[in-house]
Structures are given as C-alpha cells and as structure tokens.
Amino acid sequence: MIQETLLAVTERPPESPMVASRSDLAIETVDLVKVYGGETRAVDGITFGVAPGELFGFLGPNGAGKTTTIRILATLLRATSGTARVLGFDVATQPREVRKRLGLALQTPTLDAFSTGRETLELAGRLHRMPSAAVRRRADELLELMGLASVAGKLTGTYSGGMRRRLDLASALMHQPELLILDEPTEGLDPQSRTALWEELERINQAGTTMLLTTHYMEEADRLCSRLAIIDNGQIVVEASPGELKRSVGADTVVLQLDAPTGELDRQRAEVRGRLDGMVAPDAIADHPGGIALAVPNASAAIPALLRRLDGDGLRITGLQMRQPTLDDVFMKYTGRRIREEAADQPIVLGW
C-alpha cells in the first residue's frame, strides 16, 4: 500500500512557459543518427515513440546502438542529425527541461563511493531542488522500499552489486520522475537479485512511471517489456510486443508424450495423425522421442480443441509440453544471428 502511493506519479501543476510539443508521447525520435569520428554510424536512423505508461525495451547485442540512443535521450550526447523529444521537450534545445523530469540509471551503477546511501539520495533530491523535509522523507521511503535502510549510513563503496543497483535506481527515483531511462538495469547481477529488481521495476511501472530500458537479456525483455524494439547495427529491425514478435516467427511447438510399450509407439503416432487430420497439416507433425511433436500456431488457444480430438480409447497421453518461440528465435529471424548474452564490453582506455 505504502509502495503504491509512494511511486504514484504526483499531480503536477501546469508547467513553466517552456512549450512542450503537441505530441502526447513520452519519447519521440525521428530519424536519429549518431556518427562517431566521421565513419562509425552507431545510431543509423532510429525513429520510435513511447507512450506514457509504457515499459518499452531496446533489445540488441552489445554495440547495437542502444546506449548511444539512451545517451542522446538523456541529453548526454548530441545527435548528428534527427530529432528527439522527451516528455515533449527537445533534448538538443531544451535539455534543462528534460533533465528536470527524467530519472536515469546508467549501465554500471554510478555512485560516489565515499558518500553513504542516504547522502547519495539526498544529493539527488537537492540537485532536483526538493525542499529539505521532502528530501528526508523521500530518502527514508526509498531506502525502506529498496531494502537499504539498514545500510543507509554506510559508504556506497562497501555495497554489494545488487545494493548498488538498488541505490542507483532509488537515486533516479528521488524526484518522482515521469520517465525512467535504464541502461542495462540488471547487467552483472546474480539471478536472485535480478528477479527482485524485475519485480521492483514492474511495480514502479504499474504505479504510472513510463520506462525505457535497454537489455541484451532475452528473458528480461520478455518478462518486463510491454513493447520491444530489436536493434542491430544502429537500426530498429522490428518493433512490437514480445508476444507479437514471437508469433511472427511462426508456430508454437506442442509435444505429446505417449505411454506405449515397445512397438506400440508407432501405432499410437499414426492414431494421433489420423485424429488430427484436417486440423494440423501432415507436414506440421513430426516424431519426437517418446511421443510426437506438433507445430501449432497460437498453441495455448488451440490446445483444448486438440485435446478433444485426442480424447478417447487407444491413446495414452501422459504428458504435454508447449514451447513458444523465444526472443532468441525472433532475433535470429530478423538479424540472421544469435544474440550473445555476454557481459557488456568496457572501452579500453590506454593510459600514459
């Protein structure tokens, strides 16, 4: 209960004289291009929009241009060409307005190791011009919410990876931003911390905060995002909901396990083929160890009808497995490559 009121987007008075665009989109880019050093086209014509309340994801391998796009949206980098508006404000000409409203968490949690957790949050609140009482109250709330209350007085340099992530997220949430931009929010976390953070992000989104996140983890994109853009080589290859994307790859796979003594299996398989005649095309049925595999579009809807046909004497179905195409299959289909779930490359900077 506390959490819901805490994270709810606060009622905002009509804004300053700065004029926002007519568009109602939280993020809107048109033909965004970033060229590094005159040749590397890190972002190569990205056009997309995120509606208020959405949890939008950029999925792509390292070096696809996700972080560059995020940095442009966060006013940290100038686009070579194209326009980007965040919450109605142009990132190039009204960066201050964008910065006031944006919550940002970068790929590696960027914390001052010599500040305590509480000091970190208080500074974030101060820089967003929150009054003293509100800073203290909000810091307390977020420390509690993120499970950091017991270490609030410790230097962040002593925090574990998961704690650093949570504090970084809390610091991005201090001023109750309308939009949260997260670059690889769970990079480098153990599975347990990752799941916990996912739950947190879902809660924040459900409470009304629009979110844009980048990830190269299929599972993360699938679980969290209401809509996804797959990015490769600086371009959006395809954009849709995870479900739509997976359906676009093709049919689901349904595997039926058959309980049959030796020699009997083939007879049961033939029986299945016969009963499904006219419902599942013959070339969509294949033998499977200990059973039979069917390629069925939208399997979860089709299964009751399938089972009605298969019901009755002569068949002993002991198991049923359904497998949807994964986002990995989606990525494969649209880019011709598999995404590698490797740690993000850190640029190597040669010292003197």
Next chain:
Amino acid sequence: MNVIGDFAYETYYLGLRTTRRFIRVPSNWISILFFPLIQLLVFSQLYQQIVDLPAFGGQSSYLAYLAPGQVVFTAFMAVAWSAYGLVVEYRNGYLDKLRASPIARWSILAGEMVPLFFQAAVMAGVVLLVSLLLGATIVTGVGGFLLILALSGVFGIALAGTSFIPALLTQSEQATSTFSLLMFPVVFMSTAFVPEALMPGWMQVLNRWNPITYLIEALRALMVTGYDWGAIGAALLSLAILGVILQGATLWAFQRLAR
C-alpha cells in the same frame, strides 16, 4: 531562482560531496602533510647552521626561515592531485550522472574547486601550527595567522589548474599524477629553502618569475617582520596572474570535455 543563486546552491551541495570525498580518505591528508612536516622537522635540524650565512640576514633560526615555505608547500601538495577524483568520476560515469541532472555545467567544476580553498587553508594551517609548536612565531598574531591561511587557500585555487588542465585534457589518472610531480621543481627553485642571494644566477632569474616565491615572501613577512603590504600586494598580484591563466585554461579544458 536567479543564475547566481542557482550557481551558489549547486556549488554548495556539490562542494559538500567533494569535501566528504577528501576527508573520508585519510591517505589524502596524510600524503599532503607528510612531506612538509618531514622537511620542517628534518631540514630544520640538518641545516640549522645555514642561517649563519650572511644571505639569511640575521634570521633567528633555520626553522623560522623554513616554516613559511613549508606552509606554502603544503598548500601546493593539497591541490597537486586535486583533479584525480574528477578523472576517476569521469571515467566511471558519475560525471555523466551529474551532467544529466538539472544543474549548470559550471557548478560541477565549482563544486570541485571551491572546497580546494578550504582544503589548502586547513592543511596549511596544520603545518603552520606545528611550526609554531616547534618554535616559529608570527609577529602579526592571530590576524596574520588568518591572513596566511587565506593566502594559502587562494593559492590552492589558483594553482589547482596544474592538476585540472592535464586531467581534463587527457582524462587519465596516470597523466594527472605524473604532471603533478613535474611541478615539484617549481617549489624547490623558490625561496622556500634558501634566499635568492644564495642561488646561482640562472636560478635567480627564474625565481623572479616564480609566483610561489612571492607568496612565500609575503608569509615570511607576516611571520617575521610584520604587515609588509608591498610583499603581500606582490603575492596577491602574482596569485591573480597565476589564477587567471590556469583557471582560464581549466575552464577552456572543461568546456572542451563537456562538449
């Protein structure tokens, strides 16, 4: 809020953070104080007879001669590596987080620079107090003591560019540390250890252009002879020139990096 008010507000909160960063790492102030204190304690004994040379002009003890130079050297040490934290935070991305906050770019730099006044003044104050304990005196009393701290602080800010310029231009911790070492001879070739009359001719020429010498002579006057406004004025002028050049270059380098 107006621009000045905003700037002061942001500098205050960012300055509190950089001050914490300084205080919470003991090696910061240990490495600043170690050398000046060693020189004060060891050299004042090792070379105690050097004051008998006529060039010292009847100075009571070598410790009394040495103290102002070591106070200035402390302020020098306090800012010699002052941009190190900024480079680290540029590299680990913390600076990006500040840049994405609704604050002025210049506040970020001011949040680093303004605390240096206090760091240099406090560190110099420690060495000054130790030299008083060892027998040095300040003829101008408490007023002189405070003026020495203030001059040390101003010197700190003026000199900070020697760390910030290489830091901002190379974004490399190694380059920043190395460059600071290259600045040491500037202190050694000032009048910190011996009067100008004892220097070889070429060094005397260089010495006339060394702002550190003017500051040391002003401090020496405050400790030994009194309010010598000629010496104090010369020190302020040389600090102003040094500060304008180095801080100007720092602002340029910062803008270049922030763009």
